[in-house]
Amino acid sequence: MRILLPFFLLAALIFFSCNSESQKDLPPPNILWISTEDIDPAWGGYGDEYAATPNIDGLAADGFIFTRASANSPICAPARSTLITGMYATSLGTQHLRSDVPLPNDLKILPEILREHGYYTSNNVKTDYNFSAEGRWDDSSKDAHWRNRKEGQPFFSVVNFMITHEGPTNNDDPESVKKDLKLRHDPAKAPIPPYFPDTPKMREIIAHAYDLISIFDQGVGELVQQLKDDGLYDNTIIFVFSDHGFGLPRHKRWLTNSGLHIPLVLHVPEKYRHLVSNLETQQVDDLVGFVDFAPTVLGLAGIAPSSYMEGNNFLGPNAVKNQYNFGFRSRADDCHEMSRSVSDGRYLYIRHYLPQLPYIQNAIIFTQGKQAMEEIYRARNEKTLPNHMEQYFHPKMTIELYDLEEDPYELNNLAMKPEHQERIGLFQKELDQWMVKHRDSGMLNESEYMLRAKGSSVYEILRDDTQFDPEKTLEAMNLVGQIDGASTLKRMQDQDPLVRYWGLIALEYAGLNSSLLIQELENMLDDPSPINAIQSAKMLIQIKEDPKAYQTLGKYLQAEEETTVLHAAIALRLLEEKAQPLIPLVVDEIYPKYAGEVWGRYKSWSYPMFIGMALDQARINCGEEIRVRN
Structure with missing residues (x-):
């Protein structure tokens, strides 16, 4: 007896059979990381109506927007150490800003592994890993570019933009850095979080920060155009992201969601969509962290992650969904700290192990040359500083717990609420297990372990x-x-x-x-x-x-x-x-x-x-x- 398949099913089988064969013939994808510094998810694709980011939004329109991506650390060097190794900086002793930490001789970071598998690797130009990057890239310099590779060689390229860093954000001569930007943000319309004083100066600072994001967006557009000019756009997977939250108080250096939460947009050409087959919608609510980026890139390149990597591949048929994002804050500049966090996406739990030290210490980094801090000090002297910001000048509570859905600005600490004690116990247990499993170097003072x-x-x-x-x-x-x-x-x-x-x-x-x-x-x-x-x-x-x-x-x-x-x-x-x-x-x-x-x-x-x-x-x-x- 002869069985006849319906036409659409027969066509589908033929399509997937041919597609499977064509996938085998595909060259490894090129991978481009476009990173910027010190910004929240302040892009149009995230629903921010004040933002002007047409190039990033264009990538997001036919790509993917990750809503729960985390830098794991709210300051650059430990975040970047985690990003490039696929290991928590706390596992390596690289969790401080800044340091020069010896690594095991046989530990290879992401570009080294890709080089061994035929990729050309370039980094332009920032490293800031808390360990030496010498010899780990084919080219790590201000001239580094995928165009310097051999003909037809797949590439992994990183381009780091510094225009949005807290330095330019707090620049007292903002016109010098945005003289070519035609469309400016109106300070009168700037979104002011409730923990900042709503003053004309603070509005100018926020508007200026958004102007710098627009300059970064132009840079993204230029890189995309270069890929198109080179005939590489349809062969290149693009990640666009920030290294942590805004370069402003209560963001950078804070182990709150405002310090950890990063924007992440992913562009995947049609021919490589099978590599991200787990992504079914444009908006991706999965928990991902910097620790996951390296094993994920290796997965895209068809390379098994190193056994010592601690992150998970979050793309493709073998993707792993994280139950939690973990975070850490240690010494930054000359401000010692030891705090750890865990989030399930809805709630953020923070445990402070040096709670006697306030978030804002009496230190050069908080007092010299930062317009936002100067405005906060001015408001404080005038007794007009919002109470939530005033708290950061005083010793911390040992525990913080925030409901990120009901309280997105993290104003209401739930740690003392009876109805949340079971949740706090569960989070503390998860945090304890994570610290022990990964042998958290923060358990040792930096002086001791060095x-x-x-x-x-x-x-x-x-x-x-x-x-x-x-x-x-x-x-x-x-x-x-x-x-x-x-x-x-x-x-x-x-x-x-x-x-x-x-x-x-x-x-x-x-x-x-x-x-x-x-x-x-x-x-x-x-x-x-x-x-x-x-x-x-x-x-x-x-x-x-x-x-x-x-x-x-x-x-x-x-x-x-x-x-x-x-x-x-x-x-x-x-x-x-x-x-x-x-x-x-x-x-x-x-x-x-x-x-x-x-x-x-x-x-x-x-x-x-x-x-x-x-x-x-x-x-x-x-x-x-x-x-x-x-």
Whole structure:
């Protein structure tokens, strides 16, 4: 008996059979990353009616718009480290801004893997990975371009735009950077979030930020036109994204959704749509993070991800849907921090492990040359600053929880609501498991792990059970925010220096002041771990301006290891006017070692810069007049 197939089914089988054969003959796709700095999802395709982004919106119109993409970190270097490795920066010790961290010799980043499989790799021009990028690209320079490859060679190219960075955004001469922009945004119509003072100056800043986004959009249009001129547009998958939120207070550096949430538009030519077969609608609500970008690009190129990559491929038939996006905030400039977050897309949970440090610290990075901060300070002095922003000048709550659907501006912290305690417990459990699984380097102070990593790498020492017990350390960390003086004092006598460190932090946040505590602090001035001695000295000086504590802090300000000096300098800055006895030492012996021409004062863009910034602010706190030219 002969079975006749319906015509449409027969046609479909023929089509898919032929299409399957043609897919096998397709060359690997070219992949272009177009990244910009410091912007929210402020593009027309995201429904932002104030934005003027026709080129990006054109790509989105026949492509895909991701609504829940995350940078994993709200500041560039750790975000970019995560992006290019497919590993959380916290797994590598690269979660600070900025640093120079040794990596395992056999760890290869995304462009290196693609090169091994025949791709030409170019990066124009920013790296900022917190480790050396030398030799990892075919070309990483201001002249890097896919046009420099061999004829017919597939390429992976990254073009980084800096026009939207917080520097231009806070420029006091905005006309110089947008002189060729014809269409300007009207400040009167600028969207002002409720945590900003609604003033003419703030409206000008927001309008200027949107003007810079329009300049970036023009750059996207020029790159797309170059692809078309080269006959490559229909062979190139394009990612357009930002490296974290706006270069403004409450965005960049904040572990809120406003700091982590990024725009991401994906253009996929028709011939390569089978590589993104899991995407069924233009709007994609899946949770994706920077940690997922590298394994996803490898998947598009038909290459298996490296075993050490921690992200998931979010495109194609083998795509993995994330249940959570994780985030981290550590030291930025000379402002030490240790916060972690987890989001399921609806709720964002944040756990602070140094809650005694406010979001806005008394530091150069928040006081020198930033128009937005100057406007916030002006409003604060006039008592017109919105209360939500005022909170950021004070110690943090240990826990924050926000409903991003009901409260998109994250104004209402739900952490104390009884009905959310079960949810908080679940999020904390997920966060604990994530930190332990990935051996979060934030459990160790930066000074501690850099000393331990000499001759090795941070990644390797984090995975050495003789050097690091993450479960035990995390147990001590979770005491921060609890009022349990006896238990915490016991931690200060533990054999593990990490447990002792977190005992100190918990007691500092609790604000306890007893003779027993003072005795323990005096004993720990001789702690073999420098960061414990530094922290003990700072706490003793705050309590009673102890002479030996000043000697201890002065000793570590003169240490050879730069990260140790940095954290001693941060402690000095946090002492405010009580730093005075050490200022002569700073001026005569310490500061000259780190002085240079960066910003007119510092020796380099890495540790010496941040040491210098902390020392400068300490001198300002004690009455000196210093102006940093940034």
